[in-house]
Structures are given as structure tokens and as C-alpha cells.
Amino acid sequence: MNLALALFPIVFLVFGPVVVVVAFARIPVERLMAGLPVLVYVVGGAVLLYVFVDFFLMMRVLPGQPEQDGSNFYFNDHGSLIPIGLDAYRMAMMHAARLFSGHELIFFGFGTLIGYQVDGIRSGRVNLDIAPRDEVMxxxxxxxxxxxxxxxxxxxxxxxxxxxxxxxPPRSAWSLFxxxxxxxxxxxxxxxxxxxxxxxxxxxxxxxxxxxxxxxxxxxxxxxxxxxxxxxxxxxxxxxxxxxxxxxxxxxxxxxxxxxxxxxxxxxxxxxxxxxxxxxxxxxxxxxxxxxxxxxxxxxxxxxx
Structure with a gap:
């Protein structure tokens, strides 16, 4: 749980700059994520499904936030304290860590993929075709x-x-956004x-x-x-x-x-x-x-x- 909480602020340090770079470069995200290996899409879909199912299962397992007060352990359900034992508290902390780690997997994964593609564009490894095309349609x-x-x-x-x-087209001063x-x-x-x-x-x-x-x-x-x-x-x-x-x-x-x-x-x-x-x-x-x-x-x- 401590590791999951320590990594959570780092998500913003990794994902935030990536979003800023893509926004200022005006790179279409859907075009940026296209052309990746099929395995990447499969793994990404599996991770999203895991996080979705895990979120609702953990919400059902955890009736409240696990808390410790000295040698006493509780589930804090919106101010209502439900006494639990040490083993239940440890298990609840593991479940809570899974909630944090699931979201971290998503944001770290997206940040890594986007950063990898942006670096590929700069190095010439990735050719970003800005022209939309769908020959079948x-x-x-x-x-x-x-x-x-x-x-x-x-x-x-x-x-x-x-x-x-x-x-x-010409843009006036008040059309910045x-x-x-x-x-x-x-x-x-x-x-x-x-x-x-x-x-x-x-x-x-x-x-x-x-x-x-x-x-x-x-x-x-x-x-x-x-x-x-x-x-x-x-x-x-x-x-x-x-x-x-x-x-x-x-x-x-x-x-x-x-x-x-x-x-x-x-x-x-x-x-x-x-x-x-x-x-x-x-x-x-x-x-x-x-x-x-x-x-x-x-x-x-x-x-x-």
C-alpha cells in the first residue's frame, strides 16, 4: 500500500508533461496511437478490463476505508466505524492498494506509449501521416x-x-482559445x-x-x-x-x-x-x-x- 501511495503522485509527473507536449505540438492523439502492434492493443484492453472489474469487486469487498487507531482497526464507512481484526485490516489494505495500482497502470501505460511515439516521430522512426484516409469507406x-x-x-x-x-485563417487576438x-x-x-x-x-x-x-x-x-x-x-x-x-x-x-x-x-x-x-x-x-x-x-x- 505504501508503494502504491508513493507512486501515485509520480503519475502526474509522467502523464502531465506528456499531455502538455501533445497539446502544444497539436498532434492528434488518435493518429498518434494508431499503427501500434496488435499485442499492444490486446494488452491495453486486458489492463482496462482488469481495472474496471477490480474496481467494482474491491468496492464490494471494502465496506469502507481501512483505518488503524493504535491496536484497533476499523472500516470507516462515511463516519461509521466498523471494528475489524488485524488480518481483515491487512487484507483490506491489499485491496485498497489494488485500486491505486490499477489506475497507475492505466496512466503510466498511456504516458509511456505516447512518449514512445513522440520520441519515434522526433527520431524519424514513426512517420505520422496527418492525412485521414479510409479506402474502404x-x-x-x-x-x-x-x-x-x-x-x-x-x-x-x-x-x-x-x-x-x-x-x-487569420486569427484575432481574442481567438487564442x-x-x-x-x-x-x-x-x-x-x-x-x-x-x-x-x-x-x-x-x-x-x-x-x-x-x-x-x-x-x-x-x-x-x-x-x-x-x-x-x-x-x-x-x-x-x-x-x-x-x-x-x-x-x-x-x-x-x-x-x-x-x-x-x-x-x-x-x-x-x-x-x-x-x-x-x-x-x-x-x-x-x-x-x-x-x-x-x-x-x-x-x-x-x-x-
Missing amino acids: ERSPLPYPLSRVVGLQTALSPEACVARLLTP ATSQGLRGQVSTTEFRVEMSGPQSQMVYAVGRFGRVGGTTGIRLLMTFKRWPLMTLGASIVLAPLVWAFMVAAGFPLPWFLLAFVVVFGAGGNFLFGLNQRRRLLAQIKRATEAREIPPSDPEFALLT
Whole structure:
């Protein structure tokens, strides 16, 4: 227990600087954690499962915080002292140490992985591809509203669009904490793949291909959700009822409205957040390329799609 308590403050000394470095470097965490060996994901998932199960099992075993008063030992249950013996006190301290060590495993593990990847980027061992790409979802787009095809028309040439797409917009002095700093990705005179640039995790990205529409530049734009955010939202909807049922069976009954909150506001809220990201991404692409949107009913829209 003493070792677990001594290591706990060190967590902040390890994990804190890593978070600061990633934030100032504006490195997408989801891109940073991609490309790791499968074994890392398996071990990480096993550790998370262990910490989750251990937390609730230990909460059931420990009716309160183990405390010692001279030769007397107690469980302190919110001020109510429950007398216990020396063996029970030692066992309780072991259980409490497992609670601390479980959280330490998570934060030390994440801090180590992120630090390892950042060092790999600096040394050239890791090539951080900042362009979002999912060939399967681009080849077979998801149904609306998970993806959307937009036709754009602009008087600018493809070369001018390329020069403007990744140029950060001007920022005023009071926009220090703005949520977006333009676009990031990969552009060429034939196509581009971009997403919003900012500290937030991006759930959507856009694939644009240049063409000709009535003597001007046309852009066929596919805006789609990324695969992992969708899988996470789907897993949340499926696993939330299972976790709720497990907690009830384990003796920790949870109110039903908590399950509804996780599903409606957790999964549903994040989905709406992704739709808002897509709206803002489209607006920024239109602003950068000085383009207007072609209605789907317009015959020129069929020329692009």
C-alpha cells in the first residue's frame, strides 16, 4: 500500500508533461496511437478490463476505508466505524492498494506509449501521416447521414484551391482559445483529404476531387465519419446495457436513467457533435476555395458525381 501511495503522485509527473507536449505540438492523439502492434492493443484492453472489474469487486469487498487507531482497526464507512481484526485490516489494505495500482497502470501505460511515439516521430522512426484516409469507406460510402456527397463550384483553379486549403485563417487576438486552426491533411491538384485542425478529436473528414463544370472548377466532396469513432459509438450503445446488467447482477444496482443518459447523451450527443463537425468542415472548405454548393437537383451535380 505504501508503494502504491508513493507512486501515485509520480503519475502526474509522467502523464502531465506528456499531455502538455501533445497539446502544444497539436498532434492528434488518435493518429498518434494508431499503427501500434496488435499485442499492444490486446494488452491495453486486458489492463482496462482488469481495472474496471477490480474496481467494482474491491468496492464490494471494502465496506469502507481501512483505518488503524493504535491496536484497533476499523472500516470507516462515511463516519461509521466498523471494528475489524488485524488480518481483515491487512487484507483490506491489499485491496485498497489494488485500486491505486490499477489506475497507475492505466496512466503510466498511456504516458509511456505516447512518449514512445513522440520520441519515434522526433527520431524519424514513426512517420505520422496527418492525412485521414479510409479506402474502404471512400470506395463504398456509408448511407446518409453517416456520409454525404457534396458538389462545389468555384472560379479558382485547382492550383489556387490547393494553395488556400491548408493556409490557416487569420486569427484575432481574442481567438487564442479557438477550437479550430484551419484544415490539415494532404492536397494535390487532383484531389485532397482534409479534416479540421484543432485540439478536439475529429470524427469526420472530407475527400475532394477536382473536375470541370461549365468551364469552371468543380469539386466532388465526400464527407464521411471515420471508422473508429463509429465503432466506438456502436460499441457504447451495445455495451452500456451489458455493463448495466452486470452491475445489477454483481450487487450494484444502477438507476435506469443512468443507462439512458449514457446512450442518449453519450452516444447520441457525440453523434450530433460529429454532424456539427461535418457542417463546420464543409463551411471551411467552401470559404477556403471560395466555392458555392451545387444543389443535387442541378444537372451540373450529376457531372461531378
